[in-house]
Amino acid sequence: MLTAKQHELLHFIHERLGETGVSPSFDEMREALDLKSKSGVHRLISALEERRFIRRLPNRARALEVLKMPELAKPAAPVAMRSPLKVVANDVIEIPMHGRIAAGTPIEALQGTEGFAVPAALLGPGEHYALEVSGDSMVEEGILDGDYALIRKVETAREGEIVVALIDGVEATLKTYRREGQMIRLDPANRHYEAQRYRPDQVAIQGRLAGLIRRY
Template sequence: MLTKKQHELLCFIAERLGEDGISPSFEEMKEALDLKSKSGVHRLIEALVERGFIRRLPNRARALEVLKMPERVDAKRGKAAKRGDVAPLSPPSATQRMPEPANDVIEIPLHGRIAAGVPIEAMEGSQMLPVPAALLGSGEHYALEVSGDSMVEAGILDGDYALIRKTESARDGEIVVALIDGHDATLKYFRREGAMVRLDPANRSYDPQRYRPDQVQVQGRLSGLLRRY
């Protein structure tokens, strides 16, 4: 039997995966469940993993897969499922994009370096980066080499390749590529703070950056990471 918070988190993850194929960040999960810290989110996820409701996908940033959902009450037939009963997820429809086989490789544009510290210029380039297709979801992607250490607490290290899904919009708590004043780009958590846009690092040694909305252009959301050893 799931606790109320476990059930709420499972439904939230499933809803977000159904919307865009990307699992929510720990910060988004914390806010959605009105928890005081991310450690509470970690405990809930561990419990859901142990009970077989979700699993982590290896080598992907914040990648979770929902394996099953609590069985719902069938109101039309008047049959209520027992608490704790579970049902497998329905097979995906033909219109849903399924992950590519892990051994398939796709080449995506590699557009220079991006700061995970203070903004630096993100250079356009003609290089291509081979990426396992399983690391990419739907949509158009490009890659940027990470420079700096301000996102280390999110598991993003200097020299990593950030795999970015192109988009011009973002939800609070998502990690985005933000173009500042039309020429400097940075990788940060995106937040709205009153009339301002706040870009948060994931390193306590760095301070948040605040800009007017007209100064910030979202150029993509983090989809995955590629690390070479």
């Protein structure tokens, strides 16, 4: 399954090759996908290459070949997309399940359209969605690999809150939000991991941790 950005980039490359016979430049891909930096394009290209949708032609600049196109794949909905809550029972609410999120090194956020049943008592006011945690960098906050994070949709964060942060419009991670001078620092809760620092224009807050569910 491709993420929305991977799907968008693959189609852009395919259409440009069909029109001109030449791969688009990284700047053209960045602009077409409205990304803030070319590093996001590099990560998307690498992900498509690993999934064998494209390959780089050796000894040629700007040379990409599309190997296949997703037959029935549709772009997944972005994390920020609004989805109504669905009441399943008197004390259970179904919220959107948006796939997996990294609690370690950032990975591309996979989006999905499944529902996730949650006890209503765990949710406060506002709009929520669920993410499956991947990684161990938040273990000292009691957030373990395989847990389900319940996220309240917000676009701002206060110092010390655990948030979903979207980096360069491509990758999402679960970390503690802090300001450090002119930079944003995303802190892990595991002594074996280092803090991540970004410019404010690289980080978009996608939500705040509202609860946690663990299945045994």
